[in-house]
Amino acid sequence: MSDNGNNGNNGNNDDNNQQSSSNSRQSSSTIKIPQTAAVGGVTITQPKVTATSYYKIAENQMITFGWNMTSVIATPTSITVSAICENGNTYPVGIVDGDATELVWDIYSYQQHNPNSPLVPASYTLSLWDDRGPDAGQKAGYMKPNGELVFAMYTPADYTSISDGWRCGACNSSLTNAATNPAFLGIVVTFVVMLLSGIQLLRDQRH
Structure with a gap:
Protein backbone atom coordinates (compact mmCIF):
# COMPACT_ATOMS: atom_id res chain seq x y z
CA MET A 1 0.00 0.00 0.00
CA SER A 2 2.85 2.30 0.79
CA ASP A 3 4.37 1.76 -2.60
CA ASN A 4 1.09 2.41 -4.33
CA GLY A 5 0.69 5.60 -2.40
CA ASN A 6 4.14 6.78 -3.33
CA ASN A 7 3.47 5.95 -6.94
CA GLY A 8 0.29 7.92 -6.78
CA ASN A 9 2.10 10.88 -5.27
CA ASN A 10 4.82 10.63 -7.88
CA GLY A 11 2.19 10.59 -10.58
CA ASN A 12 0.60 13.71 -9.14
CA ASN A 13 3.99 15.38 -8.90
CA ASP A 14 4.74 14.51 -12.52
CA ASP A 15 1.42 15.95 -13.61
CA ASN A 16 2.09 19.11 -11.64
CA ASN A 17 5.59 19.43 -13.10
CA GLN A 18 4.31 18.95 -16.63
CA GLN A 19 1.59 21.51 -16.08
CA SER A 20 4.11 23.94 -14.60
CA SER A 21 6.46 23.40 -17.52
CA SER A 22 3.62 23.89 -19.98
CA ASN A 23 2.58 27.09 -18.27
CA SER A 24 6.18 28.27 -18.33
CA ARG A 25 6.47 27.68 -22.08
CA GLN A 26 3.15 29.35 -22.67
CA SER A 27 4.13 32.43 -20.67
CA SER A 28 7.52 32.67 -22.39
CA SER A 29 5.92 32.39 -25.82
CA THR A 30 3.41 35.12 -25.00
CA ILE A 31 5.24 38.33 -25.78
CA LYS A 32 3.73 41.71 -25.12
CA ILE A 33 4.73 44.17 -27.83
CA PRO A 34 4.18 47.87 -27.11
CA GLN A 35 1.92 49.70 -29.53
CA THR A 36 4.73 52.18 -30.11
CA ALA A 37 7.22 49.46 -31.13
CA ALA A 38 8.87 49.77 -34.51
CA VAL A 39 8.64 47.17 -37.25
CA GLY A 40 11.45 44.65 -36.84
CA GLY A 41 13.93 43.92 -39.56
CA VAL A 42 17.34 42.65 -40.59
CA THR A 43 20.50 44.63 -41.34
CA ILE A 44 22.92 42.82 -43.64
CA THR A 45 26.49 42.97 -42.29
CA GLN A 46 28.27 40.62 -44.71
CA PRO A 47 28.89 41.10 -47.56
CA LYS A 48 28.44 44.83 -47.98
CA VAL A 49 25.21 45.95 -49.59
CA THR A 50 26.82 49.11 -50.95
CA ALA A 51 28.79 47.22 -53.62
CA THR A 52 28.18 44.03 -55.58
CA SER A 53 30.34 41.13 -54.43
CA TYR A 54 31.41 38.49 -56.97
CA TYR A 55 31.84 34.82 -56.08
CA LYS A 56 33.40 32.08 -58.18
CA ILE A 57 31.46 28.85 -58.57
CA ALA A 58 34.36 26.52 -57.84
CA GLU A 59 35.61 24.01 -55.31
CA ASN A 60 36.19 25.27 -51.75
CA GLN A 61 34.31 28.49 -52.47
CA MET A 62 32.07 29.57 -49.60
CA ILE A 63 29.79 32.57 -49.24
CA THR A 64 29.25 33.88 -45.72
CA PHE A 65 26.09 35.88 -45.17
CA GLY A 66 25.84 37.87 -41.95
CA TRP A 67 23.08 40.01 -40.46
CA ASN A 68 21.83 41.67 -37.30
CA MET A 69 18.30 41.97 -35.99
CA THR A 70 16.89 45.44 -35.51
CA SER A 71 13.79 46.22 -33.41
CA VAL A 72 12.81 42.53 -33.34
CA ILE A 73 10.99 41.77 -30.09
CA ALA A 74 9.34 38.51 -31.11
CA THR A 75 12.29 36.29 -32.00
CA PRO A 76 11.30 34.10 -34.95
CA THR A 77 11.37 30.32 -34.70
CA SER A 78 13.47 30.09 -37.85
CA ILE A 79 14.89 32.19 -40.67
CA THR A 80 14.76 30.98 -44.26
CA VAL A 81 17.45 32.21 -46.63
CA SER A 82 17.16 31.96 -50.42
CA ALA A 83 18.98 33.33 -53.45
CA ILE A 84 16.71 34.67 -56.18
CA CYS A 85 18.45 34.72 -59.57
CA GLU A 86 17.82 37.38 -62.18
CA ASN A 87 16.54 34.59 -64.46
CA GLY A 88 13.63 34.06 -62.06
CA ASN A 89 14.85 30.88 -60.38
CA THR A 90 14.99 30.65 -56.59
CA TYR A 91 17.79 28.66 -54.97
CA PRO A 92 17.50 27.50 -51.33
CA VAL A 93 20.47 28.62 -49.24
CA GLY A 94 19.37 27.23 -45.89
CA ILE A 95 17.15 27.46 -42.82
CA VAL A 96 18.67 28.56 -39.51
CA ASP A 97 17.45 29.19 -35.98
CA GLY A 98 15.59 32.41 -35.38
CA ASP A 99 18.40 33.88 -33.28
CA ALA A 100 21.16 33.05 -35.81
CA THR A 101 23.13 35.91 -37.36
CA GLU A 102 25.22 34.06 -39.94
CA LEU A 103 24.95 31.41 -42.63
CA VAL A 104 27.73 29.89 -44.75
CA TRP A 105 26.75 28.64 -48.20
CA ASP A 106 28.93 26.05 -49.94
CA ILE A 107 28.03 26.91 -53.52
CA TYR A 108 30.25 24.21 -55.04
CA SER A 109 28.60 21.53 -52.93
CA TYR A 110 25.21 22.85 -53.95
CA GLN A 111 26.27 22.71 -57.59
CA GLN A 112 27.38 19.10 -57.27
CA HIS A 113 24.20 17.93 -55.54
CA ASN A 114 21.71 19.82 -57.71
CA PRO A 115 22.51 19.01 -61.36
CA ASN A 116 18.92 19.70 -62.43
CA SER A 117 18.91 23.24 -61.04
CA PRO A 118 22.54 24.42 -61.18
CA LEU A 119 23.72 27.88 -60.23
CA VAL A 120 24.43 30.07 -63.25
CA PRO A 121 26.70 33.08 -63.78
CA ALA A 122 24.33 35.92 -62.97
CA SER A 123 23.19 38.39 -60.33
CA TYR A 124 21.29 37.16 -57.29
CA THR A 125 19.18 38.81 -54.60
CA LEU A 126 19.46 37.39 -51.10
CA SER A 127 16.04 36.92 -49.53
CA LEU A 128 15.46 36.36 -45.79
CA TRP A 129 12.16 35.81 -44.02
CA ASP A 130 10.90 34.42 -40.73
CA ASP A 131 8.53 31.51 -40.12
CA ARG A 132 5.58 33.70 -41.16
CA GLY A 133 6.66 33.40 -44.80
CA PRO A 134 8.24 35.56 -47.54
CA ASP A 135 5.07 37.61 -48.04
CA ALA A 136 4.49 38.47 -44.38
CA GLY A 137 3.37 42.02 -43.86
CA GLN A 138 5.08 44.56 -41.65
CA LYS A 139 4.24 44.14 -37.99
CA ALA A 140 5.55 45.94 -34.94
CA GLY A 141 8.23 43.91 -33.18
CA TYR A 142 8.35 41.21 -35.85
CA MET A 143 11.01 40.65 -38.48
CA LYS A 144 9.95 41.81 -41.91
CA PRO A 145 11.33 40.05 -45.03
CA ASN A 146 14.62 41.42 -46.38
CA GLY A 147 15.85 41.52 -49.96
CA GLU A 148 18.44 44.29 -49.94
CA LEU A 149 21.60 42.34 -50.79
CA VAL A 150 22.56 41.79 -54.42
CA PHE A 151 25.58 39.65 -55.29
CA ALA A 152 26.88 37.88 -58.38
CA MET A 153 28.41 34.54 -59.27
CA TYR A 154 30.63 33.53 -62.16
CA THR A 155 32.35 30.42 -63.50
CA PRO A 156 36.09 30.37 -64.30
CA ALA A 157 36.92 29.99 -67.98
CA ASP A 158 38.48 26.72 -69.12
CA TYR A 159 42.23 26.86 -69.80
CA THR A 160 43.17 27.01 -73.50
CA SER A 161 46.82 27.03 -74.59
CA ILE A 162 48.13 29.22 -77.41
CA SER A 163 48.74 26.12 -79.51
Missing part, protein backbone atom coordinates in the same frame (compact mmCIF):
# COMPACT_ATOMS: atom_id res chain seq x y z
CA ASP A 164 45.06 25.26 -79.14
CA GLY A 165 44.01 28.63 -80.46
CA TRP A 166 43.93 30.93 -77.43
CA ARG A 167 43.87 34.61 -78.32
CA CYS A 168 44.03 37.68 -76.17
CA GLY A 169 40.82 39.49 -76.92
CA ALA A 170 41.76 42.40 -74.69
CA CYS A 171 45.10 42.74 -76.48
CA ASN A 172 43.46 42.87 -79.90
CA SER A 173 40.96 45.37 -78.61
CA SER A 174 43.75 47.55 -77.20
CA LEU A 175 45.59 47.56 -80.50
CA THR A 176 42.43 48.47 -82.37
CA ASN A 177 41.69 51.32 -80.00
CA ALA A 178 45.25 52.60 -80.26
CA ALA A 179 45.21 52.46 -84.06
CA THR A 180 42.08 54.61 -84.20
CA ASN A 181 43.26 57.10 -81.56
CA PRO A 182 44.05 60.53 -83.13
CA ALA A 183 46.99 61.12 -80.79
CA PHE A 184 48.50 57.76 -81.71
CA LEU A 185 48.06 58.48 -85.42
CA GLY A 186 49.71 61.88 -84.97
CA ILE A 187 52.75 60.29 -83.33
CA VAL A 188 53.06 57.76 -86.15
CA VAL A 189 52.83 60.45 -88.82
CA THR A 190 55.42 62.59 -87.03
CA PHE A 191 57.79 59.65 -86.75
CA VAL A 192 57.43 58.84 -90.45
CA VAL A 193 58.05 62.45 -91.44
CA MET A 194 61.17 62.65 -89.24
CA LEU A 195 62.44 59.36 -90.66
CA LEU A 196 61.99 60.49 -94.25
CA SER A 197 63.56 63.87 -93.50
CA GLY A 198 66.58 62.18 -91.94
CA ILE A 199 67.03 59.95 -94.96
CA GLN A 200 66.84 62.97 -97.28
CA LEU A 201 69.48 64.83 -95.24
CA LEU A 202 71.84 61.87 -95.44
CA ARG A 203 71.44 61.77 -99.20
CA ASP A 204 72.13 65.50 -99.51
CA GLN A 205 75.31 65.20 -97.44
CA ARG A 206 76.64 62.40 -99.63
CA HIS A 207 76.16 64.53 -102.71
Whole structure:
Protein backbone atom coordinates (compact mmCIF):
# COMPACT_ATOMS: atom_id res chain seq x y z
CA MET A 1 0.00 0.00 0.00
CA SER A 2 2.85 2.30 0.79
CA ASP A 3 4.37 1.76 -2.60
CA ASN A 4 1.09 2.41 -4.33
CA GLY A 5 0.69 5.60 -2.40
CA ASN A 6 4.14 6.78 -3.33
CA ASN A 7 3.47 5.95 -6.94
CA GLY A 8 0.29 7.92 -6.78
CA ASN A 9 2.10 10.88 -5.27
CA ASN A 10 4.82 10.63 -7.88
CA GLY A 11 2.19 10.59 -10.58
CA ASN A 12 0.60 13.71 -9.14
CA ASN A 13 3.99 15.38 -8.90
CA ASP A 14 4.74 14.51 -12.52
CA ASP A 15 1.42 15.95 -13.61
CA ASN A 16 2.09 19.11 -11.64
CA ASN A 17 5.59 19.43 -13.10
CA GLN A 18 4.31 18.95 -16.63
CA GLN A 19 1.59 21.51 -16.08
CA SER A 20 4.11 23.94 -14.60
CA SER A 21 6.46 23.40 -17.52
CA SER A 22 3.62 23.89 -19.98
CA ASN A 23 2.58 27.09 -18.27
CA SER A 24 6.18 28.27 -18.33
CA ARG A 25 6.47 27.68 -22.08
CA GLN A 26 3.15 29.35 -22.67
CA SER A 27 4.13 32.43 -20.67
CA SER A 28 7.52 32.67 -22.39
CA SER A 29 5.92 32.39 -25.82
CA THR A 30 3.41 35.12 -25.00
CA ILE A 31 5.24 38.33 -25.78
CA LYS A 32 3.73 41.71 -25.12
CA ILE A 33 4.73 44.17 -27.83
CA PRO A 34 4.18 47.87 -27.11
CA GLN A 35 1.92 49.70 -29.53
CA THR A 36 4.73 52.18 -30.11
CA ALA A 37 7.22 49.46 -31.13
CA ALA A 38 8.87 49.77 -34.51
CA VAL A 39 8.64 47.17 -37.25
CA GLY A 40 11.45 44.65 -36.84
CA GLY A 41 13.93 43.92 -39.56
CA VAL A 42 17.34 42.65 -40.59
CA THR A 43 20.50 44.63 -41.34
CA ILE A 44 22.92 42.82 -43.64
CA THR A 45 26.49 42.97 -42.29
CA GLN A 46 28.27 40.62 -44.71
CA PRO A 47 28.89 41.10 -47.56
CA LYS A 48 28.44 44.83 -47.98
CA VAL A 49 25.21 45.95 -49.59
CA THR A 50 26.82 49.11 -50.95
CA ALA A 51 28.79 47.22 -53.62
CA THR A 52 28.18 44.03 -55.58
CA SER A 53 30.34 41.13 -54.43
CA TYR A 54 31.41 38.49 -56.97
CA TYR A 55 31.84 34.82 -56.08
CA LYS A 56 33.40 32.08 -58.18
CA ILE A 57 31.46 28.85 -58.57
CA ALA A 58 34.36 26.52 -57.84
CA GLU A 59 35.61 24.01 -55.31
CA ASN A 60 36.19 25.27 -51.75
CA GLN A 61 34.31 28.49 -52.47
CA MET A 62 32.07 29.57 -49.60
CA ILE A 63 29.79 32.57 -49.24
CA THR A 64 29.25 33.88 -45.72
CA PHE A 65 26.09 35.88 -45.17
CA GLY A 66 25.84 37.87 -41.95
CA TRP A 67 23.08 40.01 -40.46
CA ASN A 68 21.83 41.67 -37.30
CA MET A 69 18.30 41.97 -35.99
CA THR A 70 16.89 45.44 -35.51
CA SER A 71 13.79 46.22 -33.41
CA VAL A 72 12.81 42.53 -33.34
CA ILE A 73 10.99 41.77 -30.09
CA ALA A 74 9.34 38.51 -31.11
CA THR A 75 12.29 36.29 -32.00
CA PRO A 76 11.30 34.10 -34.95
CA THR A 77 11.37 30.32 -34.70
CA SER A 78 13.47 30.09 -37.85
CA ILE A 79 14.89 32.19 -40.67
CA THR A 80 14.76 30.98 -44.26
CA VAL A 81 17.45 32.21 -46.63
CA SER A 82 17.16 31.96 -50.42
CA ALA A 83 18.98 33.33 -53.45
CA ILE A 84 16.71 34.67 -56.18
CA CYS A 85 18.45 34.72 -59.57
CA GLU A 86 17.82 37.38 -62.18
CA ASN A 87 16.54 34.59 -64.46
CA GLY A 88 13.63 34.06 -62.06
CA ASN A 89 14.85 30.88 -60.38
CA THR A 90 14.99 30.65 -56.59
CA TYR A 91 17.79 28.66 -54.97
CA PRO A 92 17.50 27.50 -51.33
CA VAL A 93 20.47 28.62 -49.24
CA GLY A 94 19.37 27.23 -45.89
CA ILE A 95 17.15 27.46 -42.82
CA VAL A 96 18.67 28.56 -39.51
CA ASP A 97 17.45 29.19 -35.98
CA GLY A 98 15.59 32.41 -35.38
CA ASP A 99 18.40 33.88 -33.28
CA ALA A 100 21.16 33.05 -35.81
CA THR A 101 23.13 35.91 -37.36
CA GLU A 102 25.22 34.06 -39.94
CA LEU A 103 24.95 31.41 -42.63
CA VAL A 104 27.73 29.89 -44.75
CA TRP A 105 26.75 28.64 -48.20
CA ASP A 106 28.93 26.05 -49.94
CA ILE A 107 28.03 26.91 -53.52
CA TYR A 108 30.25 24.21 -55.04
CA SER A 109 28.60 21.53 -52.93
CA TYR A 110 25.21 22.85 -53.95
CA GLN A 111 26.27 22.71 -57.59
CA GLN A 112 27.38 19.10 -57.27
CA HIS A 113 24.20 17.93 -55.54
CA ASN A 114 21.71 19.82 -57.71
CA PRO A 115 22.51 19.01 -61.36
CA ASN A 116 18.92 19.70 -62.43
CA SER A 117 18.91 23.24 -61.04
CA PRO A 118 22.54 24.42 -61.18
CA LEU A 119 23.72 27.88 -60.23
CA VAL A 120 24.43 30.07 -63.25
CA PRO A 121 26.70 33.08 -63.78
CA ALA A 122 24.33 35.92 -62.97
CA SER A 123 23.19 38.39 -60.33
CA TYR A 124 21.29 37.16 -57.29
CA THR A 125 19.18 38.81 -54.60
CA LEU A 126 19.46 37.39 -51.10
CA SER A 127 16.04 36.92 -49.53
CA LEU A 128 15.46 36.36 -45.79
CA TRP A 129 12.16 35.81 -44.02
CA ASP A 130 10.90 34.42 -40.73
CA ASP A 131 8.53 31.51 -40.12
CA ARG A 132 5.58 33.70 -41.16
CA GLY A 133 6.66 33.40 -44.80
CA PRO A 134 8.24 35.56 -47.54
CA ASP A 135 5.07 37.61 -48.04
CA ALA A 136 4.49 38.47 -44.38
CA GLY A 137 3.37 42.02 -43.86
CA GLN A 138 5.08 44.56 -41.65
CA LYS A 139 4.24 44.14 -37.99
CA ALA A 140 5.55 45.94 -34.94
CA GLY A 141 8.23 43.91 -33.18
CA TYR A 142 8.35 41.21 -35.85
CA MET A 143 11.01 40.65 -38.48
CA LYS A 144 9.95 41.81 -41.91
CA PRO A 145 11.33 40.05 -45.03
CA ASN A 146 14.62 41.42 -46.38
CA GLY A 147 15.85 41.52 -49.96
CA GLU A 148 18.44 44.29 -49.94
CA LEU A 149 21.60 42.34 -50.79
CA VAL A 150 22.56 41.79 -54.42
CA PHE A 151 25.58 39.65 -55.29
CA ALA A 152 26.88 37.88 -58.38
CA MET A 153 28.41 34.54 -59.27
CA TYR A 154 30.63 33.53 -62.16
CA THR A 155 32.35 30.42 -63.50
CA PRO A 156 36.09 30.37 -64.30
CA ALA A 157 36.92 29.99 -67.98
CA ASP A 158 38.48 26.72 -69.12
CA TYR A 159 42.23 26.86 -69.80
CA THR A 160 43.17 27.01 -73.50
CA SER A 161 46.82 27.03 -74.59
CA ILE A 162 48.13 29.22 -77.41
CA SER A 163 48.74 26.12 -79.51
CA ASP A 164 45.06 25.26 -79.14
CA GLY A 165 44.01 28.63 -80.46
CA TRP A 166 43.93 30.93 -77.43
CA ARG A 167 43.87 34.61 -78.32
CA CYS A 168 44.03 37.68 -76.17
CA GLY A 169 40.82 39.49 -76.92
CA ALA A 170 41.76 42.40 -74.69
CA CYS A 171 45.10 42.74 -76.48
CA ASN A 172 43.46 42.87 -79.90
CA SER A 173 40.96 45.37 -78.61
CA SER A 174 43.75 47.55 -77.20
CA LEU A 175 45.59 47.56 -80.50
CA THR A 176 42.43 48.47 -82.37
CA ASN A 177 41.69 51.32 -80.00
CA ALA A 178 45.25 52.60 -80.26
CA ALA A 179 45.21 52.46 -84.06
CA THR A 180 42.08 54.61 -84.20
CA ASN A 181 43.26 57.10 -81.56
CA PRO A 182 44.05 60.53 -83.13
CA ALA A 183 46.99 61.12 -80.79
CA PHE A 184 48.50 57.76 -81.71
CA LEU A 185 48.06 58.48 -85.42
CA GLY A 186 49.71 61.88 -84.97
CA ILE A 187 52.75 60.29 -83.33
CA VAL A 188 53.06 57.76 -86.15
CA VAL A 189 52.83 60.45 -88.82
CA THR A 190 55.42 62.59 -87.03
CA PHE A 191 57.79 59.65 -86.75
CA VAL A 192 57.43 58.84 -90.45
CA VAL A 193 58.05 62.45 -91.44
CA MET A 194 61.17 62.65 -89.24
CA LEU A 195 62.44 59.36 -90.66
CA LEU A 196 61.99 60.49 -94.25
CA SER A 197 63.56 63.87 -93.50
CA GLY A 198 66.58 62.18 -91.94
CA ILE A 199 67.03 59.95 -94.96
CA GLN A 200 66.84 62.97 -97.28
CA LEU A 201 69.48 64.83 -95.24
CA LEU A 202 71.84 61.87 -95.44
CA ARG A 203 71.44 61.77 -99.20
CA ASP A 204 72.13 65.50 -99.51
CA GLN A 205 75.31 65.20 -97.44
CA ARG A 206 76.64 62.40 -99.63
CA HIS A 207 76.16 64.53 -102.71
